[in-house]
Amino acid sequence: MVEREIMMSLPMGANTSIGNPNTNVHVEFPAGSNIDITALQIYSGGKVRGDGDMCFYNQPSISDGAVKFEQTSTGATFFLNLSQIPQDAEKIVFTATTDDTNPFSALNGRLALSLDSTHIEISCEGREERALILAEIYKRNGAWKIRHVGQGFNGGLKAIAEHFGIEVAAPSDAPVTRPSPAPKTVAPPKVNLSKVSLTKNESRISLKKEDGRFGKIRVNLNWNQKKKSSGLFGMGKSGIDLDVGAFVEGIDGTVTAVQALGNTFGNYSSFPYAFLNGDDRTGATTDGEWLEINGEQWSKLRRVLVYAFIYEGSPDWRETDGAIRILVPDQPEIEVRMNEHGSRDGMCAVALLENEGGQIRVNRENRFFKGHRQMDEAYGWGMKWVAGRK
Structure with a gap:
């Protein structure tokens, strides 16, 4: 008899350890959905440093292959070698964005992320945002962990990009088949447009502060x-x-x-x-x-x-x-x-x-x-x- 690996469902805000530094992150979405999946390499201050920190369809490999991207009609896979991530990089953030007109609530199906035996389910019900932080892989005491984030951005691609220090180029008049962001390092945005909508399926989130003082x-x-x-x-x-x-x-x-x-x-x-x-x-x-x-x-x-x-x-x-x-x-x-x-x-x-x-x-x-x-x-x-x- 072949034993099946038991998947652990990770609720919003929760985290778990990553055992193997050579691992894959799979993101699934309904077939036919116009969704872009991106991995961002984040440094101190919660920002990218430049173009080389954005792994997506136009740049399928960053950090000398430490993060590689492959997209299909129903999702995307990131091939990770965490031991090769730059030492001063603090986390890898996985995001999803829709087109400029449809929020995630318009999706006919689910949005999910999996890494080894860890499974993250993102409910799209009631989600009026057009950009989401799905999850993040981060360092803690020298070890790598994954956290279910589920954070939404009302402003879509532009809002989530600026949140991480990326400037999205204004669209040109020339026809293009897909929007192509032009990332570069900029000053932190003045307004943080983030929002988490708790729903039946995504009903919980944990807020953390090192000193336990939340203001x-x-x-x-x-x-x-x-x-x-x-x-x-x-x-x-x-x-x-x-x-x-x-x-x-x-x-x-x-x-x-x-x-x-x-x-x-x-x-x-x-x-x-x-x-x-x-x-x-x-x-x-x-x-x-x-x-x-x-x-x-x-x-x-x-x-x-x-x-x-x-x-x-x-x-x-x-x-x-x-x-x-x-x-x-x-x-x-x-x-x-x-x-x-x-x-x-x-x-x-x-x-x-x-x-x-x-x-x-x-x-x-x-x-x-x-x-x-x-x-x-x-x-x-x-x-x-x-x-x-x-």
Whole structure:
């Protein structure tokens, strides 16, 4: 009997060691998709040094053959000799870009990357970006590891190129069969357009900081600002008041809730190290509601459950078109959307932030409940609840 090698699925943000320095990275995408796969050799500061650090269809070999490229109709393969990578190179980043018109959500199929027995699945559902960092191979204490990144760029090829210090030449009037970037070293871009959208299949990401101090973590809730007809013959107009809040548990087991309901707005400088910055009652505020978490005190927190609840208006989450964004300094923006469910329950547990060895693991929840008490029981917070108003 022939034994089959067991593939290990690597979730977003996770990493694993690479045993053999002579290995291959395979990237698969649906046949007929107009996708370009690229490997970038990255140095200190997260940038390439020049043309010779970009391995793709127009330059299928870099670093004297340490990275070689081969493309087929359904993917690409990179042949790696990691022992020959320049000593001062810190990582190899694998990216995918679509054409200028279609986002990854338009793909009819999957996007996957594999190395030896490690498998990375990239969900394209809900992905409106046109460029993705699939994975990175990097050095840690002299050994090579691979990490599932899954980071998206709204600006497509240009945004992802500039992020790594590459300038993409403007298209000429002459017809070409494929876009051809002309990489060269440039100053770091002024705007980082990165974003990670957590979905059913890509539901988790880990945020890492060597010192465990994450700065000010900002959580934004925004939703559909349009009012709909209601009342007799549809003459009235009703809006939805969507509120953001959080259950917070300290490392010592102390628990509390931070929300406008009950005027428990929290405290940024002492426990719960979270503060609700205002309450948008109508959805008319352009940037919605903000919750701030003191990431400098992350070591004192065990977990934070970010939730949204419909305080007024029809309890139909598809109509809210609501989204939570989590912004952490020097980390990709994280987005979780709540418009894919038609639940009539008024409360949604959106994202769970957990302290794992001083780092932050963010998990997409999107679980719906009738109220605070039911959500509390589901997550085991153990708080006492009474009726409240704001």
